[in-house]
Amino acid sequence: MPNILVYALHYDGAINKNSLGAVSEGARLAEELGGEAHAIMLGEGVAEDLAASLGRYGAKKVLVAEGPEGLAQPLVDAMAKAIGDGGYGYALFGGGLLGFEIGAGLAARLGAGVAMEVTNVRAEGGKLIAERPILGDSAISEIAYRSPVGIIIGRLNAFEARESGAGSAQVEQLSFELSEHATRATMITRGEQRGADVDIEGADVLVAGGRGLGKPEGFKLCEELAQAFGGNSAVAATRAVVDAGWYPYAAQIGQTGKTVSPKLYLAAGISGAIQHKVGMQSSENIVAINKDANAPIFEFSDLGIVGDLNKILPKLTEAVKAKKAS
Amino acid sequence: MKICVLVKEVPDAAVEKKLNPSTGRMDRSGERNLNPYDTHAIEAAMQVREGGSIPVEEIVAVTMGPESAVRALHKAVSLGADRSVHLCDEALAGSDVAATGYALAKTLERESPDLVLLGQQSDDGECYTIGAVVAEHLGMPSLTQVIKMDVSGEALRCERQAEYGYDTVEVKLPAVISVGDAINEPRYPSLKAIMGAKKKQLDSLSAGDAQVDPAKVGGENSAAQWIAAKPPPAKAAGEIIEDEDTGETVERIVAWLDERKLI
Ligand SMILES: Cc1cc2nc3c(=O)[nH]c(=O)nc-3n(C[C@H](O)[C@H](O)[C@H](O)COP(=O)(O)OP(=O)(O)OC[C@H]3O[C@@H](n4cnc5c(N)ncnc54)[C@H](O)[C@@H]3O)c2cc1C
Ligand SMILES: Nc1ncnc2c1ncn2[C@@H]1O[C@H](COP(=O)(O)O)[C@@H](O)[C@H]1O
Numbered sequence: 217m218p219n220i221l222v223y224a225l226h227y228d229g230a231i232n233k234n235s236l237g238a239v240s241e242g243a244r245l246a247e248e249l250g251g252e253a254h255a256i257m258l259g260e261g262v263a264e265d266l267a268a269s270l271g272r273y274g275a276k277k278v279l280v281a282e283g284p285e286g287l288a289q290p291l292v293d294a295m296a297k298a299i300g301d302g303g304y305g306y307a308l309f310g311g312g313l314l315g316f317e318i319g320a321g322l323a324a325r326l327g328a329g330v331a332m333e334v335t336n337v338r339a340e341g342g343k344l345i346a347e348r349p350i351l352g353d354s355a356i357s358e359i360a361y362r363s364p365v366g367i368i369i370g371r372l373n374a375f376e377a378r379e380s381g382a383g384s385a386q387v388e389q390l391s392f393e394l395s396e397h398a399t400r401a402t403m404i405t406r407g408e409q410r411g412a413d414v415d416i417e418g419a420d421v422l423v424a425g426g427r428g429l430g431k432p433e434g435f436k437l438c439e440e441l442a443q444a445f446g447g448n449s450a451v452a453a454t455r456a457v458v459d460a461g462w463y464p465y466a467a468q469i470g471q472t473g474k475t476v477s478p479k480l481y482l483a484a485g486i487s488g489a490i491q492h493k494v495g496m497q498s499s500e501n502i503v504a505i506n507k508d509a510n511a512p513i514f515e516f517s518d519l520g521i522v523g524d525l526n527k528i529l530p531k532l533t534e535a536v537k538a539k540k541a542s
Numbered sequence: 543m544k545i546c547v548l549v550k551e552v553p554d555a556a557v558e559k560k561l562n563p564s565t566g567r568m569d570r571s572g573e574r575n576l577n578p579y580d581t582h583a584i585e586a587a588m589q590v591r592e593g594g595s596i597p598v599e600e601i602v603a604v605t606m607g608p609e610s611a612v613r614a615l616h617k618a619v620s621l622g623a624d625r626s627v628h629l630c631d632e633a634l635a636g637s638d639v640a641a642t643g644y645a646l647a648k649t650l651e652r653e654s655p656d657l658v659l660l661g662q663q664s665d666d667g668e669c670y671t672i673g674a675v676v677a678e679h680l681g682m683p684s685l686t687q688v689i690k691m692d693v694s695g696e697a698l699r700c701e702r703q704a705e706y707g708y709d710t711v712e713v714k715l716p717a718v719i720s721v722g723d724a725i726n727e728p729r730y731p732s733l734k735a736i737m738g739a740k741k742k743q744l745d746s747l748s749a750g751d752a753q754v755d756p757a758k759v760g761g762e763n764s765a766a767q768w769i770a771a772k773p774p775p776a777k778a779a780g781e782i783i784e785d786e787d788t789g790e791t792v793e794r795i796v797a798w799l800d801e802r803k804l805i
Contacts, residue, residue, distance in 0.1 A: 289677075312705045321675070321678045324643060330766055332671060355774065359769070362766075401717075402713075404711060405708075407709065445805070456723070514780065517780045520782045532795060
């Protein structure tokens with residue numbers, strides 16, 4: 217059964233960029249398998265033209281299901297129904313958070329194999345093999361599936377959104393039953409923006425701060441350095457410090473934040489967790505200051521400084537100012 | 543209410559994690575410890591108990607793992623769990639996430655918990671998904687990455703960051719909640735608690751005891767099949783400066799930036 221069912225996350229009338237990437241990737245793989253990529257969207261009144269627009273990324277058909285948005289378990293029910301109706305050999309998810317939850321729930325429901333954080337998928341002998349980096353990206357494991365359906369959860373930005381030029385997808389309503397447990401979680405508020413609405417996506421220079429700043433006031437050091445660079449520079453943050461309320465959510469880089477690729481990304485007190493790395497690894501130049509010589513960020517920085525940011529940042533700010541004035 | 547906390551034994555943070563090239567499984571040698579992310583789950587259970595809005599009769603630490611995993615259970619008990627359950631059977635070795643979640647769910651069924659708490663990720667497996675698998679098998683609602691959790695009567699009010707910002711979700715009990723590491727600051731165990739941990743009840747179960755179907759677990763029966771491992775694409779190593787004289791360090795940084803026209 218060579219068809220691939222791709223989850224398309226949407227919010228506020230737009231489809232998530234990582235889901236567009238997953239649909240493109242699904243279309244590419246389905247073609248290799250001799251099947252079709254279909255997408256599935258769930259929500260309260262999903263607009264038909266929004267669903268049909270996935271045709272541009274290669275989806276032949278889009279299943280639209282009516283149900284509560286933003287929670288995983290209703291999608292497990294809907295996708296299990298679609299897969300039960302037949303034709304699908306794989307379910308594919310882009311990076312993010314919901315895809316992990318839905319993919320895992322679906323694996324449990326179907327007794328299916330699941331690979332997460334997948335960065336590459338290839339077809340071999342009519343089957344798909346998923347490549348997943350493990351152990352802090354120090355090795356890549358290859359996963360095949362023994363189950364009739366295989367579940368592939370991509371890493372953020374692993375699959376590029378490509379408009380293949382095809383027309384609209386055929387839109388079909390999917391009716392399904394919510395399982396009892398899926399009715400026991402209710403969204404109260406969704407997508408709350410905590411903190412100021414700052415813009416980091418357009419910046420050429422980003423000074424990013426993490427937990428190593430020690431306290432919310434630590435961000436002053438980053439702000440002063442960003443100011444010294446002047447021009448188009450801004451301050452960014454990790455989830456650890458955003459969750460802690462030290463810095464606005466809008467400044468967060470990573471899996472559940474922004475994806476950026478500035479000319480210069482300077483990290484201070486950031487360990488370099490995978491979920492952070494996926495949002496900034498395409499920066500042109502990466503400089504990291506961390507007091508721990510074994511911090512993962514040094515694995516992917518162009519210039520690493522092992523030292524105390526409290527000593528280095530103020531002096532660096534002065535030196536950058538002096539350089540600019542000279 | 544009764545809370546079960548899922549905990550796992552992982553290589554100590556100081557140990558370099560590597561694969562056994564012949565099996566593709568984690569090399570299990572070296573110092574091992576309780577998964578640091580799980581200490582947040584235990585702390586969350588303790589805070590529900592101490593918060594007093596609902597009486598907590600029992601906090602039970604549950605693990606699936608080799609014999610050495612009892613040490614992770616002792617640590618969990620020293621951090622506040624009342625007793626522990628160890629699912630330990632050769633038949634389980636090499637289980638993938640789906641099989642592990644299934645076996646853990648069978649073990650949890652025996653306990654009939656009102657709330658299952660777990661960490662956001664295991665430090666070695668990094669799958670972020672056990673909670674969703676367990677919840678599906680138990681037929682319970684679930685959320686991952688929860689950073690705030692208030693108990694009120696029969697429900698939890700949870701907050702977590704998802705793709706578009708912070709979500710607040712109400713979840714009816716019984717439920718499975720994976721907590722994010724920002725939810726709390728785990729306490730240190732007292733010396734007395736560490737000494738007393740080995741004396742607390744620890745039930746060791748075989749797969750059969752937990753009514754785990756042996757055909758659904760273990761490396762050979764897992765639906766996700768590990769076939770190979772390869773090194774990642776080589777990347778030129780970055781330059782490293784050890785900061786000894788900060789004045790000099792800063793000069794070198796500025797020169798490096800200047801060379802690339804970044805100032
Ligand atoms: C599903 C999921 C989604 C996630 N999404 C995101 C996301 O979108 N973005 C994100 O960033 N994270 C995300 N995370 C969290 C991520 O896994 C890490 O926990 C987080 O990035 C760590 O932030 P940090 O580097 O600030 O903190 P830590 O990992 O605690 O690192 C702090 C670093 O500071 C260093 N340090 C301490 N003091 C000093 C000093 N004086 N001088 C110099 N260095 C010092 C330490 O050595 C350490 O390396 C997500 C996690 C999950 C599971
Ligand atoms: N073998 C196991 N036994 C008990 N709990 C586990 C086990 N593996 C994972 N967990 C729990 O699931 C969480 C997420 O793990 P993972 O999905 O592997 O990243 C961990 O923080 C633990 O709480």
